[in-house]
Amino acid sequence: MAKLDGKRVAILATDGFEQVELTQPMKAVKDEGAQVHIISLENGQIQGFNHADKADTFSVDKTVDSVSASDYDGLILPGGVHNPDSLRTNDKAVQFVRDFFAQHKPVAAICHGPWVLVEADVVRDRKLTSFPSIKTDIKNAGGNWVDEEVVVDQGLVTSRDPDDLDAFCKKVVEEIREGKHDRQTV
Numbered sequence: 477m478a479k480l481d482g483k484r485v486a487i488l489a490t491d492g493f494e495q496v497e498l499t500q501p502m503k504a505v506k507d508e509g510a511q512v513h514i515i516s517l518e519n520g521q522i523q524g525f526n527h528a529d530k531a532d533t534f535s536v537d538k539t540v541d542s543v544s545a546s547d548y549d550g551l552i553l554p555g556g557v558h559n560p561d562s563l564r565t566n567d568k569a570v571q572f573v574r575d576f577f578a579q580h581k582p583v584a585a586i587c588h589g590p591w592v593l594v595e596a597d598v599v600r601d602r603k604l605t606s607f608p609s610i611k612t613d614i615k616n617a618g619g620n621w622v623d624e625e626v627v628v629d630q631g632l633v634t635s636r637d638p639d640d641l642d643a644f645c646k647k648v649v650e651e652i653r654e655g656k657h658d659r660q661t662v
Contacts, residue, residue, distance in 0.1 A: 492562065516540065545576045549581060564595035599619035
């Protein structure tokens with residue numbers, strides 16, 4: 477039996493995500509038996525990027541206004557610059573993220589993905605990392621930013637960039653397998 481058999485994982489993304497930050501974690505949780513849905517702001521396709529260059533498009537499984545955090549066992553937030561910047565301006569996306577914390581469920585964010593966590597007001601008094609350019613945003617939101625490959629704080633998994641994906645994916649699988657964390661809250 478795989479570690480995540482019977483688990484459902486949401487990946488929240490929109491145009492402008494760093495492709496490998498979606499594909500590698502998605503593969504990691506699928507390989508362990510999880511069912512994965514790409515959740516976005518609108519139906520259709522979303523555009524991935526390899527840094528500044530367009531990469532592949534991916535089909536959206538469900539829109540953020542048609543799902544609930546209660547439908548899933550964990551959430552993954554890929555980075556890229558445009559993706560989290562767009563997500564953090566959408567009230568339904570921000571509430572979707574906040575609800576995972578309120579329900580004590582694992583959340584994983586990499587690179588610029590923690591921007592959405594800042595907007596959801598869930599980083600206060602938490603240890604986390606991100607792409608270095610948003611560390612001031614995290615600190616201003618009350619987070620304890622550190623420069624480490626992967627950081628786990630009560631079910632919240634964060635990493636800095638694609639170079640950290642192996643460690644990030646390992647911890648994502650581990651935290652979703654463990655399930656709810658009582659201290660993972662808003």
